Amino acid sequence: MLVPVKAPAPKTGTEEIWLPLLDPVDVLKFVEDEMGLVCPQHILHEFWGHLRDVVHNRWAMQCPATRDHVPISLYGDECRYSEGATVMKCTGFFLSLSLWRPLNTKYSNFLLCNFRTERSLGPKTLFPILQRIVWSCNHAFSALYPVVGPRGEALTAAQQRKKGKSITKRGTKYVVYELKGDWQWHVMSFCFLKCSWAAKFVCPQCLATSLGNQNLFCEFGDEASWRNTRLTTLGFINQFVRPRGPVCQGPSFPFSRKYVQLRSNLVHCTAPPPVSIRGPYLGLVGFDVSMIRFCSMHCCNLGLNFTCSGGALTFAFKFSLPPP
Secondary structure, rough: OOEEOOOOOOOOOEEEEOOOOOOOHHHHHHHHHHOHHHHHHHHHHHHHHHHHHHHHOOHHHHHHOOOOOOEEEEEEEEEEEEOOOOEEEEEEEEEOOOOOOOOHHHHHHEEEEEEEEHOOOOOOOOOOOOHHHHHHHHHHHHOOOOOOOOOOOOOOHHHOOOOEEEOOOOOOOOOOOEEEHHHHHHHHHEOOOEEOOOOEOOOOOOEEEOOOOOOOOOOOOOOOHHHHHHOOHHHHHHHOOOOOOOOOOOOOOOOOOHHHHHHHHHHHOOOOOOOOOOHHHHHHOOEEEEEEEEOOHHHHHHHHHHHHHHHHHHHHOOOOOOOO
């Protein structure tokens, strides 16, 4: 697909390049039809029953998916591939099956696309890629190949031959269950405003803060004041997502309070999601703010474990406790 990027040195400005990208529908077809990776029906029913009947998960309660939809996850991150003083990174987009846990974790993620981070223009580069991924995932929801392109354009000759046909032999339907990544990834993919690891507001799902005397994120217990500030999806969009994101190619849709209710009409096979307004992820079928998941390494190894270890040492020194 054609993506805008920074021109390579010594050039200046920007240019458009063709970037290889595997559509999620093609990856899912290969995984199921060629690899034979099929989720047992009783596992799916147990998954949906637990979310809807036991824990009353907000995403599961409002998502139009049936109990036969297979949950999938989208993940994005950067990694360094150079040594020495020169830092060179690449940005990758991945898809995984949420209920599949292979013995080797690296086999659970399927690479969809990657590019050199230093050539990125930020959301102007990310949004066209995410738009394509969202478009493909929404067709995996219906288990049918698309009838129009991601921006409403006509399909290629190869795509025309598959138009409207079942994606997999079994007709399996998929739904995006998680949007995974670290804070930097979520800030870029949603164009967050006033919400990040370094901002006053430190959670996209509530109004917990890192400053002041109210709603402090470090408050624990059932009486923590931030518990009363949990946001709906519409509240999350209005509170934290930048009103006007970078404009991508293709038609744009004016944003309004009715957008959340109209979202399913915008993304079902006939029109591209409103990528020029607040980011492509919002166009996913059944999108809910609770779908946002944070990197376990940062939350645990560099977060909770780091804080607990430091707190224990501080406590020991403060009260002159003997070493174990």
